[in-house]
Amino acid sequence: MRQKKTLIILILVFAGLLALYAGLRMYQKKQSAQKSSSDKLxxxxxxxxxxxxxxxxxxxxxxxxxxxxxxxxxxxxxxxxxxxxxxxxxxxxxxxxxxxxxxxxxxxxxxxxxxxxxxxxxxxxxxxxxxxxxxxxxxxxxxxxxxxxxxxxxxxxxxxxxxxxxxxMQTDTFPTLSSGNLKKVVVTSGSKVKTYTSKSKNDMDSIAGGLGVFTFGDCQNYSVKDKDLAKYGLDSESRVTVDITYKDTETKKSKSLTLYIGSKDKSGENYYVKLKDSKIVYLSDADIVKNILNP
CATH class of the missing domain: 2.60.40 (Immunoglobulin-like)
Incomplete structure (x- = not known):
């Protein structure tokens, strides 16, 4: 019985020492943090x-x-x-x-x-x-x-x-597109409408070749007004409209966007382009744009 009481006492003493040690460690850390903070100039x-x-x-x-x-x-x-x-x-x-x-x-x-x-x-x-x-x-x-x-x-x-x-400058981003995640593309130029769907693999592969490498180049106007769109061939009467439906590679959800393609710049090496819901007009490489217009 005496041995059992002694063992209990030792256990309680040991537990007390552990608690004391933990308290000292917390105090030292707090003091160290305060000193470090006060040392900052x-x-x-x-x-x-x-x-x-x-x-x-x-x-x-x-x-x-x-x-x-x-x-x-x-x-x-x-x-x-x-x-x-x-x-x-x-x-x-x-x-x-x-x-x-x-x-x-x-x-x-x-x-x-x-x-x-x-x-x-x-x-x-x-x-x-x-x-x-x-x-x-x-x-x-x-x-x-x-x-x-x-x-x-x-x-x-x-x-x-x-x-x-x-x-x-906060610029627009263009999604990652390929024949694997493109679901539908509709290209409208005046009265001409061309539709590409995932049901026709060859057609989708061809236009994916242009959309898959499309990028926005240099900004030409970061806040274009409607009255100035004609200067870039981006007014409603002149532009080519590319409606794109695709599956987002990260969220796997279906998304859509509309790209406007205008006229060529003076060099003839680029087209003016913009997204439907953006005020920014960019240049984009003519060869890549041609692969979207005539895949």
């Missing part, structure tokens, strides 16, 4: 940004309205939101690698005439100007506002600044 911590402007060879300025970023000079420009979302996140809260003490002149850090000047504003109305100068190993020199203090920051901060406006 935060230069600026703003609320959600609503405005970003800078020059990278182009004067670029973007504003955020109702959760969406717009190009300030032309709100119809289709901005790919991920570029601005990422940039706003980077400049909203900047962490320095180190703070320079008793530093040299701004000129020695490339900050007398900085490589980048970035002006931001947050939803509270707070405005800040960042200046980025020369490289320092894997980092860059940065100062802000009155230029009284110089820091080094990670080169990652510059990652979004090199993109041109065209790089940040």
């Amino acid at each position: 935060i230069i600026k911590d703003m609320s959600d940004l609503t405005s970003i402007s800078y020059n990278n060879g182009q004067d670029l300025s973007f504003v955020k309205r109702n959760g969406t970023w717009f190009y300030e000079k032309d709100s119809e420009f289709p901005v790919e939101q991920s570029y601005l979302t990422s940039m706003a996140s980077q400049f909203q809260k900047i962490e320095a690698v180190r703070k320079l003490k008793n530093g040299d002149s701004l000129e020695d850090y490339g900050l007398e005439h900085p490589a980048y000047t970035i002006r931001v504003k947050d939803k509270k109305g707070t405005q800040t100007t960042y200046y980025i100068g020369s490289a320092s190993g894997d980092n860059y020199y940065l100062t802000l506002d009155d230029k009284s203090t110089v820091y080094t920051v990670s080169a990652d901060l510059l990652s979004g600044l090199s993109y041109s406006l065209n790089d940040m």
